[in-house]
Amino acid sequence: MNNIAIQFKNVTKVYKLFKNDKQRFRAIFSKRVKPKIKKAINEVSFTVERGESVALFGRNGAGKSTILKMITGVTYPTKGEIIVDGRVSALLELTAGFDPDFTGRENIFFRGQLLGISDEEIRELEDEIIEFADLGDYIDQPVRTYSSGMKARLGFGINANIKPEILIVDEALSVGDKEFRRKCNLKINEIVGGGEVTFLFVTHSTNVAKSFCKRGIVMKAGKLVYDGDIEDAIQFYEDMVDKEVAAKKKKGSNKVLG
Numbered sequence: 001m002n003n004i005a006i007q008f009k010n011v012t013k014v015y016k017l018f019k020n021d022k023q024r025f026r027a028i029f030s031k032r033v034k035p036k037i038k039k040a041i042n043e044v045s046f047t048v049e050r051g052e053s054v055a056l057f058g059r060n061g062a063g064k065s066t067i068l069k070m071i072t073g074v075t076y077p078t079k080g081e082i083i084v085d086g087r088v089s090a091l092l093e094l095t096a097g098f099d100p101d102f103t104g105r106e107n108i109f110f111r112g113q114l115l116g117i118s119d120e121e122i123r124e125l126e127d128e129i130i131e132f133a134d135l136g137d138y139i140d141q142p143v144r145t146y147s148s149g150m151k152a153r154l155g156f157g158i159n160a161n162i163k164p165e166i167l168i169v170d171e172a173l174s175v176g177d178k179e180f181r182r183k184c185n186l187k188i189n190e191i192v193g194g195g196e197v198t199f200l201f202v203t204h205s206t207n208v209a210k211s212f213c214k215r216g217i218v219m220k221a222g223k224l225v226y227d228g229d230i231e232d233a234i235q236f237y238e239d240m241v242d243k244e245v246a247a248k249k250k251k252g253s254n255k256v257l258g
């Protein structure tokens, strides 16, 4: 069996930035209307083998979310190739993708269908998902009556319990209250701890990254600038941030002096 779970081959993602919707519309008919081009991902290549846990580091806007979104198929590369082999579960945008008129229980099946999981398999996981989401009687109420925290709990409950082969987590999502976050971390630990799941994790916390991952990738302005052992990757990332902060300070003081 092929051992590759995720592979990026020279992937570039370009966003087109129009001044406004009118410009965006006019561009369909006229080549003279030119948008600004933003290269969110620039010729990025890496391979993640099955069972590997990898942390993605980078400052705001470095391209981390764009990488995750391309793996989950929310967005597509402009150039290059992406291979994803296995059932992906993404703990991102957990409140999205529900049908508001369906009950929580119906949405579990609805989400399962979207993920290509049979009703039979979902039925086996249903109790576990409901217990995790901890919604009480609300599980049989339409999702439009849920608070955003309740939707996030249901989303996490589904995505974390469907036995993923590839788990994608953006820590910035921090759902719910402290107790629920603790429960989420335990669940991630349980899934990743078995060593069979491939795990890709975006975090700004180097300590959390160390506890989950053996390998780290550092992104800077859309480019992959480091890929290797987690300790070395953290060192590289911290040095990079220190240098950038120092350079910015110097520039600021030069301005004042000038």
Ligand SMILES: Nc1ncnc2c1ncn2[C@@H]1O[C@H](COP(=O)(O)OP(=O)(O)OP(=O)(O)O)[C@@H](O)[C@H]1O
Residues within 6 Å of the ligand: 015, 016, 017, 038, 039, 040, 058, 059, 060, 061, 062, 063, 064, 065, 066, 067
């Ligand atoms: N839909 C979009 N349209 C235009 N530009 C976008 C879009 N999404 C992202 N970008 C731009 O692409 C770049 C990379 O964004 P991305 O969200 O991947 O960064 P990030 O590393 O996840 O940042 P953060 O840590 O702030 O979440 C940024 O400059 C961002 O402004």
